[in-house]
Amino acid sequence: MKFSIRTQALKISVALTLLTGTIVTGVPPLSVIPTAHAATVSLTQQQQQLQKQIYSALTARKASFQITYEGSTEQLEQNIELAFDDANVQDPYTINTVIDYAWQAESDGTTSTAIMDVTYRESAEQSAYVHKQVAAALKKIIKPGMNDHLKVKAIHDWVVTTLKYDETEQKFTAYEGLTTGSTVCQGYAMLTYDMLKQAGFETNIVAGYVNKEEAHAWNMVKLDGKWYHLDTTWDDPTPDGGKTFSTDYYLLTNTQLKQDHRWKMDDYPQAVTSYNKTVNALVAKGVKGAKDLRSSLAGNSEK
Structure with a gap:
Protein backbone atom coordinates (compact mmCIF):
# COMPACT_ATOMS: atom_id res chain seq x y z
CA MET A 1 0.00 0.00 0.00
CA ARG A 121 -11.38 32.63 7.27
CA GLU A 122 -15.18 32.80 7.12
CA SER A 123 -17.64 30.13 8.25
CA ALA A 124 -20.75 29.04 6.35
CA GLU A 125 -22.89 30.91 8.89
CA GLN A 126 -20.81 34.07 8.48
CA SER A 127 -21.03 33.88 4.68
CA ALA A 128 -24.80 33.43 4.97
CA TYR A 129 -24.92 36.55 7.14
CA VAL A 130 -23.04 38.52 4.47
CA HIS A 131 -25.40 37.24 1.77
CA LYS A 132 -28.44 38.29 3.81
CA GLN A 133 -27.04 41.75 4.60
CA VAL A 134 -26.12 42.29 0.96
CA ALA A 135 -29.66 41.38 -0.14
CA ALA A 136 -31.08 43.89 2.34
CA ALA A 137 -28.68 46.62 1.22
CA LEU A 138 -29.51 46.07 -2.44
CA LYS A 139 -33.21 46.55 -1.72
CA LYS A 140 -32.37 49.98 -0.31
CA ILE A 141 -29.89 51.25 -2.87
CA ILE A 142 -31.30 49.82 -6.12
CA LYS A 143 -34.18 52.09 -7.01
CA PRO A 144 -37.02 51.33 -9.47
CA GLY A 145 -36.09 52.29 -13.03
CA MET A 146 -32.32 52.17 -12.44
CA ASN A 147 -30.33 50.95 -15.43
CA ASP A 148 -27.32 48.65 -15.00
CA HIS A 149 -24.84 51.54 -15.08
CA LEU A 150 -26.56 53.26 -12.17
CA LYS A 151 -26.80 49.97 -10.26
CA VAL A 152 -23.05 49.32 -10.47
CA LYS A 153 -22.35 52.88 -9.36
CA ALA A 154 -24.74 52.55 -6.42
CA ILE A 155 -23.02 49.31 -5.35
CA HIS A 156 -19.57 50.91 -5.62
CA ASP A 157 -20.67 53.91 -3.57
CA TRP A 158 -22.30 51.77 -0.89
CA VAL A 159 -19.21 49.58 -0.42
CA VAL A 160 -16.72 52.44 -0.15
CA THR A 161 -18.93 54.44 2.24
CA THR A 162 -19.86 51.43 4.38
CA LEU A 163 -16.34 50.06 4.83
CA LYS A 164 -13.09 51.59 5.92
CA TYR A 165 -9.65 50.09 5.38
CA ASP A 166 -8.31 48.05 8.30
CA GLU A 167 -4.93 49.65 8.85
CA THR A 168 -4.00 46.92 11.34
CA GLU A 169 -4.37 44.45 8.44
CA GLN A 170 -5.92 41.83 10.69
CA LYS A 171 -9.39 41.60 9.10
CA PHE A 172 -9.69 39.88 5.74
CA THR A 173 -13.32 39.03 5.03
CA ALA A 174 -16.59 40.60 4.00
CA TYR A 175 -18.11 39.35 7.26
CA GLU A 176 -15.54 41.22 9.32
CA GLY A 177 -16.09 44.28 7.17
CA LEU A 178 -19.83 44.29 7.78
CA THR A 179 -19.69 43.43 11.49
CA THR A 180 -16.78 45.66 12.52
CA GLY A 181 -16.84 48.29 9.79
CA SER A 182 -13.34 47.61 8.49
CA THR A 183 -11.42 45.06 6.44
CA VAL A 184 -8.52 44.88 3.98
CA CYS A 185 -8.72 44.67 0.19
CA GLN A 186 -9.75 41.01 0.25
CA GLY A 187 -12.85 41.84 2.27
CA TYR A 188 -13.68 44.78 0.00
CA ALA A 189 -13.40 42.55 -3.08
CA MET A 190 -15.49 39.78 -1.49
CA LEU A 191 -18.27 42.18 -0.51
CA THR A 192 -18.24 43.90 -3.89
CA TYR A 193 -18.36 40.50 -5.60
CA ASP A 194 -21.38 39.34 -3.59
CA MET A 195 -23.25 42.59 -4.19
CA LEU A 196 -22.63 42.56 -7.94
CA LYS A 197 -23.50 38.87 -8.17
CA GLN A 198 -26.76 39.25 -6.28
CA ALA A 199 -27.63 42.25 -8.43
CA GLY A 200 -27.34 40.03 -11.51
CA PHE A 201 -23.94 41.00 -12.86
CA GLU A 202 -21.18 38.72 -14.12
CA THR A 203 -18.18 39.48 -11.94
CA ASN A 204 -15.03 38.01 -10.44
CA ILE A 205 -12.21 38.71 -8.00
CA VAL A 206 -8.77 39.54 -9.39
CA ALA A 207 -5.57 38.55 -7.60
CA GLY A 208 -2.60 40.79 -8.24
CA TYR A 209 -0.13 43.27 -6.85
CA VAL A 210 0.20 46.98 -6.18
CA ASN A 211 3.22 49.00 -5.05
CA LYS A 212 5.49 46.48 -6.79
CA GLU A 213 5.20 43.53 -4.40
CA GLU A 214 2.13 44.16 -2.22
CA ALA A 215 -0.58 41.49 -2.72
CA HIS A 216 -3.91 43.05 -3.64
CA ALA A 217 -7.41 42.05 -4.72
CA TRP A 218 -10.07 43.89 -6.68
CA ASN A 219 -13.00 43.11 -8.97
CA MET A 220 -13.98 42.96 -12.59
CA VAL A 221 -17.57 43.40 -13.75
CA LYS A 222 -19.27 42.83 -17.09
CA LEU A 223 -21.50 45.75 -18.04
CA ASP A 224 -23.38 45.88 -21.35
CA GLY A 225 -21.18 43.07 -22.64
CA LYS A 226 -17.91 44.82 -21.77
CA TRP A 227 -15.52 44.01 -18.93
CA TYR A 228 -14.13 46.66 -16.58
CA HIS A 229 -11.87 46.73 -13.51
CA LEU A 230 -13.33 48.03 -10.26
CA ASP A 231 -11.14 48.64 -7.20
CA THR A 232 -13.36 49.68 -4.30
CA THR A 233 -10.44 49.56 -1.86
CA TRP A 234 -8.42 52.15 -3.72
CA ASP A 235 -11.49 54.34 -4.16
CA ASP A 236 -11.87 54.51 -0.36
CA PRO A 237 -9.60 57.16 1.20
CA THR A 238 -7.27 56.31 4.09
CA PRO A 239 -7.87 57.62 6.68
CA ASP A 240 -11.55 57.04 6.02
CA GLY A 241 -13.37 59.88 4.34
CA GLY A 242 -16.86 59.02 5.53
CA LYS A 243 -19.24 59.84 2.70
CA THR A 244 -16.44 61.27 0.58
CA PHE A 245 -14.74 58.91 -1.83
CA SER A 246 -12.86 58.66 -5.10
CA THR A 247 -13.82 57.25 -8.49
CA ASP A 248 -10.26 57.05 -9.80
CA TYR A 249 -10.45 53.24 -9.94
CA TYR A 250 -14.02 52.94 -11.17
CA LEU A 251 -14.53 50.82 -14.31
CA LEU A 252 -11.07 51.00 -15.83
CA THR A 253 -9.44 49.28 -18.79
CA ASN A 254 -6.38 47.04 -18.55
CA THR A 255 -4.27 49.90 -19.90
CA GLN A 256 -5.54 52.34 -17.30
CA LEU A 257 -5.21 49.96 -14.36
CA LYS A 258 -1.80 48.55 -15.18
CA GLN A 259 -0.22 51.93 -14.42
CA ASP A 260 -0.11 50.88 -10.76
CA HIS A 261 -1.65 47.37 -10.60
CA ARG A 262 -0.14 44.05 -11.75
CA TRP A 263 -1.93 40.80 -12.48
CA LYS A 264 -1.70 37.86 -14.86
CA MET A 265 -3.88 39.23 -17.62
CA ASP A 266 -4.31 35.93 -19.43
CA ASP A 267 -6.17 34.56 -16.41
CA TYR A 268 -8.92 37.18 -16.60
CA PRO A 269 -11.22 38.82 -19.17
CA GLN A 270 -9.78 41.63 -21.24
CA ALA A 271 -10.96 45.12 -20.31
CA VAL A 272 -10.41 47.32 -23.34
CA THR A 273 -13.39 49.69 -23.46
CA SER A 274 -13.05 53.24 -22.13
CA TYR A 275 -15.85 53.84 -19.66
CA ASN A 276 -15.66 57.58 -20.21
CA LYS A 277 -16.54 56.99 -23.85
CA THR A 278 -19.30 54.64 -22.79
CA VAL A 279 -20.84 57.24 -20.49
CA ASN A 280 -20.54 59.97 -23.13
CA ALA A 281 -22.42 57.72 -25.52
CA LEU A 282 -25.16 57.21 -22.92
CA VAL A 283 -25.43 60.97 -22.49
CA ALA A 284 -25.65 61.45 -26.26
CA LYS A 285 -28.49 58.91 -26.39
CA GLY A 286 -30.35 60.74 -23.64
CA VAL A 287 -30.26 57.79 -21.24
CA LYS A 288 -31.88 58.67 -17.92
CA GLY A 289 -29.32 59.47 -15.23
CA ALA A 290 -26.38 59.50 -17.66
CA LYS A 291 -25.54 63.18 -17.13
CA ASP A 292 -25.48 62.80 -13.36
CA LEU A 293 -23.38 59.68 -13.73
CA ARG A 294 -20.85 61.53 -15.88
CA SER A 295 -20.68 64.38 -13.37
CA SER A 296 -20.08 61.95 -10.49
CA LEU A 297 -17.13 60.45 -12.35
CA ALA A 298 -15.47 63.78 -13.05
CA GLY A 299 -13.59 63.70 -9.75
CA ASN A 300 -14.10 62.86 -6.10
CA SER A 301 -17.76 62.45 -5.20
CA GLU A 302 -19.72 63.29 -2.12
CA LYS A 303 -23.08 61.63 -1.47
Missing part, protein backbone atom coordinates in the same frame (compact mmCIF):
# COMPACT_ATOMS: atom_id res chain seq x y z
CA LYS A 2 1.30 3.41 -1.00
CA PHE A 3 0.98 6.25 1.48
CA SER A 4 1.72 9.89 0.80
CA ILE A 5 1.13 13.22 2.44
CA ARG A 6 0.62 16.42 0.51
CA THR A 7 0.23 19.87 2.00
CA GLN A 8 -0.83 22.94 0.07
CA ALA A 9 -1.29 26.62 0.68
CA LEU A 10 -3.06 29.22 -1.42
CA LYS A 11 -0.82 32.18 -2.13
CA ILE A 12 -0.33 34.91 -4.69
CA SER A 13 2.86 34.39 -6.65
CA VAL A 14 4.25 36.21 -9.68
CA ALA A 15 2.61 33.58 -11.86
CA LEU A 16 -0.53 33.49 -9.67
CA THR A 17 -0.47 29.71 -9.48
CA LEU A 18 -1.10 27.11 -6.83
CA LEU A 19 1.97 26.27 -4.80
CA THR A 20 2.21 22.63 -3.79
CA GLY A 21 4.24 20.68 -1.29
CA THR A 22 4.67 23.31 1.39
CA ILE A 23 2.93 25.60 3.80
CA VAL A 24 4.10 29.11 3.02
CA THR A 25 4.65 31.50 5.91
CA GLY A 26 5.14 35.24 5.97
CA VAL A 27 2.85 35.68 2.96
CA PRO A 28 0.18 38.39 2.77
CA PRO A 29 -3.06 36.57 3.68
CA LEU A 30 -4.85 36.79 0.35
CA SER A 31 -6.37 33.43 -0.53
CA VAL A 32 -7.15 33.74 -4.21
CA ILE A 33 -6.18 31.66 -7.22
CA PRO A 34 -6.45 32.22 -10.97
CA THR A 35 -9.71 31.75 -12.82
CA ALA A 36 -8.78 30.68 -16.31
CA HIS A 37 -7.47 27.25 -17.09
CA ALA A 38 -9.88 24.97 -15.21
CA ALA A 39 -12.67 25.92 -17.58
CA THR A 40 -10.59 25.02 -20.64
CA VAL A 41 -9.59 21.49 -19.57
CA SER A 42 -11.56 18.54 -20.97
CA LEU A 43 -12.52 16.42 -17.96
CA THR A 44 -13.64 12.85 -17.54
CA GLN A 45 -16.86 12.07 -15.71
CA GLN A 46 -14.82 10.87 -12.72
CA GLN A 47 -12.85 14.13 -12.60
CA GLN A 48 -16.06 16.13 -12.78
CA GLN A 49 -17.50 14.11 -9.90
CA LEU A 50 -14.38 14.76 -7.82
CA GLN A 51 -14.69 18.47 -8.49
CA LYS A 52 -18.33 18.41 -7.41
CA GLN A 53 -17.39 16.66 -4.16
CA ILE A 54 -14.71 19.20 -3.32
CA TYR A 55 -16.79 22.20 -4.36
CA SER A 56 -19.72 20.99 -2.27
CA ALA A 57 -17.46 20.57 0.76
CA LEU A 58 -15.94 24.02 0.31
CA THR A 59 -19.30 25.77 -0.02
CA ALA A 60 -20.43 24.03 3.17
CA ARG A 61 -17.12 25.14 4.76
CA LYS A 62 -16.33 21.57 5.84
CA ALA A 63 -13.09 21.49 7.79
CA SER A 64 -12.41 17.81 7.09
CA PHE A 65 -13.79 15.46 4.44
CA GLN A 66 -12.87 12.34 2.48
CA ILE A 67 -12.50 11.97 -1.29
CA THR A 68 -11.86 8.89 -3.41
CA TYR A 69 -10.31 8.68 -6.86
CA GLU A 70 -9.71 5.75 -9.22
CA GLY A 71 -6.02 6.32 -9.86
CA SER A 72 -2.67 7.02 -8.25
CA THR A 73 -2.02 9.57 -5.52
CA GLU A 74 -0.10 11.63 -8.10
CA GLN A 75 -3.19 11.74 -10.32
CA LEU A 76 -5.32 12.58 -7.31
CA GLU A 77 -3.03 15.50 -6.49
CA GLN A 78 -3.36 16.91 -10.00
CA ASN A 79 -7.13 16.60 -9.89
CA ILE A 80 -7.37 18.24 -6.48
CA GLU A 81 -5.57 21.25 -7.96
CA LEU A 82 -7.99 21.28 -10.91
CA ALA A 83 -10.90 21.03 -8.49
CA PHE A 84 -9.76 24.12 -6.59
CA ASP A 85 -9.32 25.97 -9.88
CA ASP A 86 -12.83 24.91 -10.90
CA ALA A 87 -14.24 26.04 -7.56
CA ASN A 88 -12.72 29.46 -8.14
CA VAL A 89 -14.32 29.65 -11.59
CA GLN A 90 -17.68 28.83 -10.06
CA ASP A 91 -17.40 30.94 -6.93
CA PRO A 92 -14.40 33.20 -6.20
CA TYR A 93 -16.07 34.26 -2.95
CA THR A 94 -15.82 30.75 -1.52
CA ILE A 95 -12.17 30.33 -2.52
CA ASN A 96 -11.36 33.63 -0.84
CA THR A 97 -12.57 32.17 2.45
CA VAL A 98 -9.90 29.43 2.25
CA ILE A 99 -6.62 30.04 4.07
CA ASP A 100 -4.94 26.74 3.26
CA TYR A 101 -5.62 23.05 2.82
CA ALA A 102 -3.80 19.78 3.31
CA TRP A 103 -4.41 16.11 2.69
CA GLN A 104 -3.20 12.65 3.57
CA ALA A 105 -3.64 10.12 0.77
CA GLU A 106 -3.17 6.39 0.48
CA SER A 107 -3.51 4.06 -2.50
CA ASP A 108 -3.96 0.34 -3.00
CA GLY A 109 -2.48 0.67 -6.48
CA THR A 110 -5.84 1.27 -8.15
CA THR A 111 -7.86 3.53 -5.90
CA SER A 112 -6.62 6.54 -3.92
CA THR A 113 -8.37 7.87 -0.85
CA ALA A 114 -7.59 11.20 0.76
CA ILE A 115 -8.68 12.99 3.91
CA MET A 116 -8.69 16.72 3.23
CA ASP A 117 -8.37 19.35 5.95
CA VAL A 118 -9.28 22.92 5.06
CA THR A 119 -8.87 26.09 7.13
CA TYR A 120 -11.30 28.94 6.45
